[in-house]
Amino acid sequence: MARRSSCATSCYATKTKSNPFNSVLCVFISFISLSPLIAEAGLYTASDQIIILSPKNVDSVLFNSTAxxxxxxxxxxxxxxxxxxPTWKNLARDIKEWKPAVDLAAIDCADESNRKVCTNFGITGFPSLKFFPAYSSSESRGLELRGFPRDVRGLRHYIIDKLEMHNEAWPPACPPLETASEAEIDNFFQTNNVKLLALVFESKDSYVGREVTLDLLQYENIAVRRVLDTETSLVSRFGVTDFPSCYLYNSSRHISRLKVLNEARTFYSYALQRLPGVVRTGKPQIPITDLLKNSTLQEWRQFNKTSVYMSDLESALHYSLRVELSGHISISGNDLTALKKYINVLAKYFPGRPSVKSALKTVDSWLQQQKGTEIKYSNFRDVLDNTVQTSDAVLPEGVQWVGCQGSQSHYRGYPCAFWTLFHVLTVQAKEMAIPGTFNMHSEVLQAMRGYVSSFFGCRPCATHFESMAQESMDHVTTLSAAVLWLWSRHNRVNNRLAGDLSEDPHFPKIQWPSPELCPSCHGLKKTGEHHWDQGEVLTFLRNYFSSTHILMDYLQDETQALIHQRNRLTAAQMEKEAGRGAERRAREVLDNRPAEEPQEEEQQEEEEEEEPAMEEQTGEPYPAGLERMGVAAADKANYQEPWEKPQRPQSQRKPKIVGMKLREPQENIVDLDLFVNQHYKAKALRAAAMSGVVRQRSLKKKEDVEDLQFEGGWRVKRDLGSQEENLGAGVRIEPYPRPHSKRWMSLLSVGFSRLDVSLCVLLYLLSTLCLLAMYLYFKLRIKLRRAKLSLP
Known part of the structure; x- marks a missing residue:
């Protein structure tokens, strides 16, 4: 079993970015801190469902316990x-349902801190087993097992024998294991508050009845009793002919035989745990009908439990690549290697729709081209969302669980879909293998291991998976073995999580596939123990996870996803151009200095940079159809869209007048209605020209060039031409209105327009009227004063 230092675990669990210095520091601390290293050392971990004893907990676990x-x-x-x-671990998984009646524990006596505990219990050899009954006193040293069996079945039977030897008051956590009589069964429902009684008829030396009784210990609304074949009255009353066999008896005195694939413990326990009304303690089931009526929960989607849904697989990809990876601002080192392997496996084996497969291949190609040791997640996300190129490659956004939906939002979902995804990938790798060629038999498993270790959000889950991988993944030598390895480890995880808070009561964790789903996968040994027929299991897995059997229900429409992606691409381009414009304006504010020649050259360069952006948004600025419409090649260089800003000649210079401050150039105001009207008319004209519908292809271009000339060398040549084209129906494109800013005169190298002259004349007339009014007013006042003075 691999050993991990606590330093390595803590550094690994909290990292978001690979840092070489942190890695070196962590290794250094792991070497100098020996006590944490020893504390984590051992053959077992808590994930093995075994209690790890230490001086701190040994008394509370072993003494005065109900188990x-x-x-x-x-x-x-x-x-x-x-x-x-391995036998001890398998035993712990086998009797997991026996808790809280029985627990398994282990202690490493090679650890110096545990040495005193082992000495107190008289341990002189290894391995040694000791049994501590319920309510053992602190002076107890346990019952030592000498010559104990080395198989799970023998150890299980030994535990049952020791439980039945309990001489004191029977522990309340342990169900009754004695045989039932006819009188007890007749009065059972009067003395017990259960709805169903299961009777296991067997011979005296059989352990099946007691094992099933302990297997149902954690379930409500059912009780199990053992009946011997010597109880002839009960055997005759129930019509029993086979031993062992199981019969159901309810409060209405109704008797029925339990139908199972094989008459054995595993099949009895599985069938009884899934009877209607039988639920795990503390996990009452909500009927599915109530879920459908409850409008506050997510919409329930009807699905086939025997099939895989592509919606689950695509949702797993979305959550993995857009949600889980987004927590890493940058990805480098081993994490980057793990990501490359993960994407490469998806690009090779994911059996998705063409657009999704194309998107994965695009991302894989981009990743393989990255030669550096670090990438930014934002760049990765741009490639994933296809915002750096336009093609029919898209990974739909959002999650929509179908086969992996849970009865509540916190059940199943992503973990279920993630397991399903890699089951599909292992099977696809097996199906796509070319005979006679070398294949990476563990390629998919290694990709899964790397992703889980670096990115999977549940860190305890990642630790558990890594321990399983270190234990046996290197022993996988064929593609078939890879399929079976992942299946067996998934069942191990199901066993560990059965009864956990994360278990969905509507979808209990079982050993999959169930006897109903694959009867041929289950078999019995000569000893009556259950075993898996791995040949049949492999056949079942290859069929169940085959790409031909994946259902496409509830998928997001591919066309809508592509439209959404193209809209996002356009928005990204517009945002980029807006950002460039903001940067340019910020530079202009910072460079607020007199208008000199270098600044003018910078402005010209920025205007030249703006032109490609406009071309990307509006298409080709010069349509190819103009050649067929009669436009000469020489005119193409001077061709300009009606809405484009006229260009200023490079030889133009701003005037410099001593003692006079020129007015700042006014901002161009665009008439949007006129722009839209003219824009769509121009587009219609081009479309008609290129489609060949227009018979008359004459384009008359009138150029009316006006020279706006300043004294001192300021000269601007502006094209105020208009275009007219006669279509078959006489459609006429109106030219832009010519600007009415023609200057009448110039004075001191400053031009004055008609408006300027008009304003001057108006002001002159107003001032004349004002002076005239003042003259009349004062004249009238003087006459009045003289008249008053002349009175006697």
């Missing part, structure tokens, strides 16, 4: 302990 505990004392250097550890 019986079976403890393994081992040493990490002991070869027999290492060989026995």
């Amino acid at each position: 019986a505990v079976l403890v393994e004392f081992y040493a990490t250097w002991c070869g027999h302990c290492v060989a026995f550890s």
